[in-house]
Amino acid sequence: MREMGRRSEAAEHVFKAMPADEGGSSASPPAISWSTLWARPTIMIARTGQRDIVTSACPVALEMGLRPGMAAAHARALVTDLDVREADPDADRASLDRLALHAVGHWTPTVSVCDADGLWMDLTGVTHLFGGEQRFCRRLLRFLEWLGFTARIAIAGTAGAAYALARYGSDPITLLPAGMETQAIADLPLAALRLEPQALHAAARFGLERIADLYPMPRGPLAKRLGLATVRRLDQARGMVAEPIIPVVPFETPRVERRLLEPIGTAQAITQVIGDLVDDLAIQLQERGMGLRSAHLACLIVDGSEQRVAIGTARATRDPAHLKRMLAMRVERIDPGLGIEAMTLAAPRVEELKSETVEAGLGRDDRPPEIAPLVDQLAGRIEPDMPFRLSSHESDVPERAVRRIAPLAKPMGWPGWKRPIRLLGRPELLSNVIALMPDHPPRRFTWRGASYRVVAGDGPERIHGEWWRSAREMWAVRDYFRVEAAGGERFWLFRRGDGVDEQTGNLSWFMHGMFG
Amino acid sequence: MPSLSPSPARSHADAVAALRASLAQGQAERVAALPFGVPEIDERLADHGLDGAGLHEIAAATSSVSDDAAATLFAAGIAARFAALHGTEMFWALSRFDLYAPGLEQAGLGPERLFYAQGTTDSMVLAMAEDALRDGSLACVVAEVKAADQTATRRLQLAASDGRTPILLYRRHRSRDRCPLSGLSSAMTRWRIGCAPSAPLPHPGVGRPRWLVDLVRQRNGNPFSLELEACDDTGRLALPAAARDRAAAAAGAAIKAA
Incomplete structure (x- = not known):
């Protein structure tokens, strides 16, 4: 059956497209499935020139002989119960x-x-x-x-x-x-x-x-x-000629580049180019409504190597003066070698930053001044550390009650129990302690070679160990006392154990902090 | 509307002048001296308070840890009052971190008012303090150093007056018997703080702490020495009430220790 077809394809039967009710019989009955049983044949049409053309057809419609490229009027004539929809290429x-x-x-x-x-x-x-x-x-x-x-x-x-x-x-x-x-x-x-x-x-x-x-x-x-x-x-x-795939990039990192006519090597020239790059990047960020949280500066040296410098900011910013100052602090770390021939500034981490209204109060502004630029500047001084804030942590054990958080985060306060101003990093054992048991502060103790006579004391404040952390703290108890020695020194001491039960501690005394 | 004015340009000039005046007034308010609220101190200070754009040095009277804690608390109290006055943040630069933040909060320096940075060397701490001063957005800066020479203090003093921000330079003891305030300095005031026995209470317990506050040097004024009650939860000092009979009180203390 090759009368009308090309050599490579079998010719279709003349009457294949004719619906069954017109006498023709379908060449192959469609496989029975939910879609063929229940679905209406659907085609998509688009207007080209003066007429509507079928752009695509569903499997049911294809079985009925509707083909993409035929006129919509023809399709409607062939199949009565047809779902016709407008194509939406966009x-x-x-x-x-x-x-x-x-x-x-x-x-x-x-x-x-x-x-x-x-x-x-x-x-x-x-x-x-x-x-x-x-x-x-x-x-x-x-x-x-x-x-x-x-x-x-x-x-x-x-x-x-x-x-x-x-x-x-x-x-x-x-x-x-x-x-x-x-x-x-x-x-x-x-x-x-x-x-x-x-x-x-x-x-x-x-x-x-x-x-x-x-x-x-x-x-x-x-x-x-x-x-x-x-x-x-x-x-x-x-496969005789390469064909690269140009990939879809989900998000394009803001990036600016300057290629230099002549290699540069002086700090002044590098600062100048950094200033130009930052200005370009700020414009790009402003157009996209973004502020950067980190920036990478890459300097391409003549010999092909690359010098990299990175900065991070505490809050999204696109202020050119601030960025220039932060990058200028790092110019000394760039080794220009034989000369820099290209510099690239990219912002791998960006956040949305909308424009803010500026109060026209001229110094009568009630808002607290912004400290984010200062935080960035300080962070540049002590890299890789960061300025930090201290916030409370849910623990009664004094050395665990404090944790460091980001400098711009919102910290939480502590309960109002009396606490020392300076805390020893590790409690220090006291010797020669004379104390009444179970709940009196010591009368005398020796610490760091000096002997102290206690004239007044407050306490005890009992703090239990956190059994969920380790088995050793299961029954552990610390009784804290605030004592004043004869010379006016005020200390924060604790005793291990409650003085009654052996399991809670061995009744040794420790120095933990100093009240002023 | 002020119509019939001779020329619009002149009215603009007047408006700008008025705005400048209000700006200058605002700046003048910002650097007013901070009084202690204790007349005995304020009257003896040249500015009747601590200069809001100057360098003040604080050191412990001895190298003992409790005097050190008293001096820290003294600095924290002043910083807390500066922060409360301006309603802004303050910054604490140090090279060895052993502060206990709940204790600072009880001197009036809440965690939301204070951020820290830890440098590795004294020069780094001084550089950070200078940056923070020149930024001018802070209520107060505290820097803890072991050594700061005349040049360093001069730089800090200049930065403080440029940024209109006070700085409290906390001088830690380097050796056991050499006072850190013995060297030269450009500070406006230099304080030395030591612990003193608190007033005995009629019941067991520790009374309000007392300090020996020693103003070693001040510009345009004389040094003095006072015994004061330690700062409360807003950083305010107080003058102790005169004891009627100190000898009797001291004798009773040993009994009340327990």
Whole structure:
């Protein structure tokens, strides 16, 4: 049955498209599934010129003989109960872009949108994370099915071959071993090579249908007849010419660069270039409504090496003066070597920063002044440390009740129990302690070689160990006393144990802090 | 509307002058001296208080840890009152961290008012203090150092007057018997604080702490020495009430120790 078709494809039956009620019989009855039983045939149409054209059709509609490219009026005439919807290419494109961004975040860093209906992913060194190519493809298909898409996947050594096999191959999943591209795509139609319409038209006139028809042809005449682009596409698909994928970048890092006419090496010149870079970056950040939390300055030296300097800020900022001052503090760390020929300033960490209203009060502003620039400046002095604030931590054990937090965070206060101003890093053992048991402060003790006679004392304040931290603290008790010695010294002492139960401690005394 | 004015330019000039005057007034308010609220101290100070744009040095009377704690608390009390006056933050620069923040909060320096930075050397601490002073957005700066020569204190004093921010330079003891305040300095005032026995209470317990406050040197004024009651939870000092019979009180103390 090859009367009307091209050599490579079987001709369709003349009456195949005729619905059953007109006497024709469907060549192959559709497989019974929920979608075929319940769904209405659906087509998408778009207006081109004077008429509506079917742009795509659902599987049910395809079974009924509706094809993309036929007139909408024709489709309506063929199928009475037809769901016709307007095509929305922009929304399609947007959802494809979203899918590409999802792929960047979840599967592989290099993803690109291909035509209006496909994605290219560079899977080099990625699929083993998902248990191999086969499992990765099945997983991808399941995910897309869950989203409501049908998809076809081909993995091949070249982007062109993968394109051809995914669109014109026979299986939903095609895994092509390396080096088999030429044979694998040989039987596919020429359209699989992403040729220009004119080239396809010309090839049809010459009787070239399959890709294999191009292999034996001399390249000069081929380029002359079908265009140089055709030859390039063919080579790309066979892996003879590289075809890089330009990846989708989910978020473009603000980055500015200055290439210098002559290598520079003086601190003054470097500061000047930093100032120019910061000005450029500030404009870029302002346009995007962002402020930076960290900035990386990379200086390319003449000999090809790179010097890097980084700054961080406590709060998002794009104030050029502040950034220049912070970078200028680090100029001395740049070793220009033979000279710097290019400098790049990038902001890898940015946050949203909207413009603020400035009060026109001229010094009568009630808002407290901003300390974030100062914090950044101090952080620059003590790198890699940071200024900090102290906040309370939920613990009664004195040395655990304080923790360091970020300088701009909101701290919490402590309960009002009397506490010393300075705390020893580690409690120090007292000797020669004379004390009444169980709950009196000591009368005498010796600490750091000096003997003290206590004239007054407050206490005890009993603090229990935190049994959830360690088994040793299960029964531990500290009884804290605030005592004043004869010379006016005021100390914070504690005794291990409550003086009654052996388990709570061995009744040794410790110095822990000083009241003024 | 002040119509019929000779020229709009002149009215603008007047408005700008008025604004400048209000600005100057605001700045003048900011650097007013901070009184202690104790007449005996304020009358003897040249500015009737601590200069709000100057350097003040504080050291412990001896190298003992409790005098050290008293001097720290004295500095914290002054800083707390500066912070409360301006309603802004203060900064504590130090090289060895052994402060206990709950104790500072009980002197009036809440954690929301105070941030710290720890440097590794004295020069780093001094540099940070100078940065903080020149920034001018803080109520007070405290720096803890072991050594600061005439040049360093001069720099701090200049930075303080530029940034209109007071700085309390806490001088730690380097050796056992050499007072850190013996060297030259450009400070406005230099204080030496030591612990004194508190007034005995009629019941067991520790009374309000007392300090021996020694003003070693001040510009345009004379040194003096006083025994004062330690700062309360807002950083205020007080003058102790005169004891009627000190000898009798001292004799009773041993009994009340327990």
